[in-house]
Amino acid sequence: MTELREDHRNMTVVLDLLDGLIVEIEADKDPDFEMFDEIMRYMTVYPDAVHHPKEDIVYEQLREARPDLTEDLDHVPDDHNDIAHLGSLLRDEVEAVVAGGAVRREKMIEDATAYVRRLRNHIQWEEEDLFKRIDKMLDAAALQVDVSEYEHIKDPVFELEIEAGFRRLLASLR
Numbered sequence: 001m002t003e004l005r006e007d008h009r010n011m012t013v014v015l016d017l018l019d020g021l022i023v024e025i026e027a028d029k030d031p032d033f034e035m036f037d038e039i040m041r042y043m044t045v046y047p048d049a050v051h052h053p054k055e056d057i058v059y060e061q062l063r064e065a066r067p068d069l070t071e072d073l074d075h076v077p078d079d080h081n082d083i084a085h086l087g088s089l090l091r092d093e094v095e096a097v098v099a100g101g102a103v104r105r106e107k108m109i110e111d112a113t114a115y116v117r118r119l120r121n122h123i124q125w126e127e128e129d130l131f132k133r134i135d136k137m138l139d140a141a142a143l144q145v146d147v148s149e150y151e152h153i154k155d156p157v158f159e160l161e162i163e164a165g166f167r168r169l170l171a172s173l174r
Contacts, residue, residue, distance in 0.1 A: 001134060004058070007051045008123050010158045014039055015116050017172055022112045025105060035172060037098050040091035046155055047119075048087055052080035059130070062137050069133040076130065079122055086115045 018039050024031035056077050063070045090111050093103045 001058075001131065001138070004051065004055060005127070005131070006158075007047065007155070008127060010155065011043075011047050011051075011119070011123065014042060014157070015120060018112065018116055022109060022116070025109050025112070028105075033094060033097050037091075037094045040087065040094050042157055043087050043119075044084070044091050046157070048080075048084040050155075052084065055126070055130075056080060058134055062134055065141065066133075066137045069137060073130065073133075083115075083119055083122060086111070086118060090115050 017035070021031040021036050021039075059073065059076050063073075090108075093108055093111060097103050097108075
């Protein structure tokens with residue numbers, strides 16, 4: 001749970017950078033689309049591909065161990081899939097712009113704003129609701145949740161060994 005909460009803090013910092021790029025686009029400025037691309041690559045290769053699947057495993061454990069705490073939670077995996085879909089669409093748009101393609105400014109603003117809003121709301125809901133339920137489950141019994149499938153995958157921006165493809169993003173965060 002500590003790792004999942006840390007991921008949320010990290011994602012929030014990256015979303016703040018993305019908000020800044022959206023403001024530039026709204027002001028008819030040309031933002032750093034290579035940075036935008038790096039952000040979306042990060043969001044699709046770590047939060048969508050590692051963080052959310054870990055949460056789904058923990059959620060499944062909650063469903064099995066404490067069904068009394070799972071009322072109205074069946075939407076969690078679908079939320080993760082929807083967020084990943086929105087992120088993938090936005091990443092495709094940004095990659096098109098970086099490659100010299102045309103994407104309507106209004107469409108990019110709309111899609112980026114929807115993505116940020118959806119992910120921020122989801123993170124807030126998890127912190128205020130889902131994670132509290134999981135904490136109750138873990139407080140009541142010593143349970144080991146097996147996320148070994150994902151344990152070897154490090155955050156490519158916030159871990160000690162930064163992947164070369166994310167160095168600009170890390171520099172912006174500093």
